[in-house]
Amino acid sequence: MTDPSRSNSGFSALISIASGLSGAQAALTDADVRRAGPKLREFFAGQRLTSGSSGWLASAYARRSTVDALINYESVLLSLNRDNDAGLTVIRPRDGVVTADYPLSALTGATPEARDAVRTLTEHFRSTAVQREITARTLRRPVVAAARPADPLAPEQRRELPFPGTRSVADGLLSSYEHRLRRPSRTVYVLDTSGSMKGRRLAQLKSALNGLTGDFREREQVTLLPFGSAVKQVRTHTVDPADPKAGPAAIRADAAALSAEGDTAIYSSLAAAYDHLGPDTESAFTSIVLMTDGENTAGRSAAEFEAFYRALPEARRVTPVFPIAFGDSDRSELEAIAALTGGRLFDGTKEEGPGSLDGAFEEIRGYQ
Incomplete structure (x- = not known):
């Protein structure tokens, strides 16, 4: 769900x-x-x-x-x-x-010409011929009585x-x-802190992590795994319902201490994240978030990581990697990681709003 x-x-x-x-x-x-x-x-x-x-x-x-x-x-x-x-x-x-009913309408400040265009488009979509085509192609229910639902759809109305x-x-x-009903989340944030992140990029990463701490759920387990030429450290924090502010505060402290140096060992760091999570993928929603501003320049190769991943037991391969494209990262490299592990690539290349690093971290929350 x-x-x-x-x-x-x-x-x-x-x-x-x-x-x-x-x-x-x-x-x-x-x-x-x-x-x-x-x-x-x-x-x-x-x-x-x-x-x-x-x-x-x-x-x-x-x-x-x-x-x-x-x-x-x-x-x-x-x-x-x-x-x-x-x-x-x-x-x-x-x-x-x-x-799920999403009416098509114009914005409040739309011009009369725009309102007329929206009205014309709405009338087109609501025509019997178009409604029949929509239900046949998408298996959605038509919104006009003259169009019969496509065959797989039960014809009777539901309460x-x-x-x-x-x-x-x-x-x-x-x-x-x-906070109480769903299984908790367990996420490893694999964070590129190589030399190319020095300055503004590292500041953006720290700001994005700080913003994220206000959205963590009770019982959630968060691991920060910064890397350069190799993994620099592994720090895990849990949001304890008895003291829900302590975990996020510790994460903010770890984020503030991040420093940029070294090459970019993407695949070795991802393998370390899978090793850290271990075999337990049933007690929580497990995932790995990868943020990098460059391409792999140290450690394991893409082929070596793929061999490592495919050798994992099936229960551990269900953990997806959600890469975030940032800076000058190799988009094709990240897309391949997402495809291999069953994740999804997110865009963090814009300065602010949707497509920014803050926005990418926030959007990923829905998958954790």
Whole structure:
């Protein structure tokens, strides 16, 4: 299931699960969430895969033999069956579903000409012919009565589940999921602190790590593994629910102490990260985040790392690497690492906002 704090399909799933397990007959209340707490914890104890994207989650499901069920959009599940012969039995909850409905509209400050263009485009998409083409290609449900749903779609309408009645209920449900219901995260941050990172780039890395500490979840385990010509140190911290500020404070202190020197041993450092994680990939969502501003110049080669990775037991190979392209990093090299390990490449090359180093670290949170 995707991360409900960052993905609509995950949030919709969380509402459906909480509604079903609490027996709520209307919009969820705080009392409903409290009543469902024990059952929700039992349910999420079986979760083995999360994501910030419903599309990536579907690809990861097809890759992993250790996952035997998937909560996702109806169209994604049916497309997996059609395009990947996934053999999924699509279950639609009897007590209702949350529909993903994204109306196309203009911004408040749009010009009259822009509003007319949006209206024309909307009318085009809502035409019967286009709706039939959309449902046939994407297996989404049409939004006009004259267009019949594509064959794999059940023709009858489903009961619509209401969203929580207040913002506080939604926030409480999300907080409970993040800190108590879901399995904790366990992440190794493999950080390039070679000589090329000296100056502004290292300052950006430290700033991004500091910003990240405000988003760590209770019970989360974070390892910082800075490297240059070789791994420089391995420091692990856990966010203890009894003292949730101590772990992030220690991470900030470690980040402040980072220094830039040496060559760039990407593959040797990744191998060290897998060795550090060891065989236990079941007790937490495990992942490796790689941030580098250059290409590999020391230690193991790409071929040697691939041989190392493929020799790992299957249970350890499920840990993905999420590389972040930064500075002058070799994008093709990082894409190959992501493809090999089942991860995803993120862009951190921009100065600020989406595509910046801060934004890349934040986006990865949905996959941890």
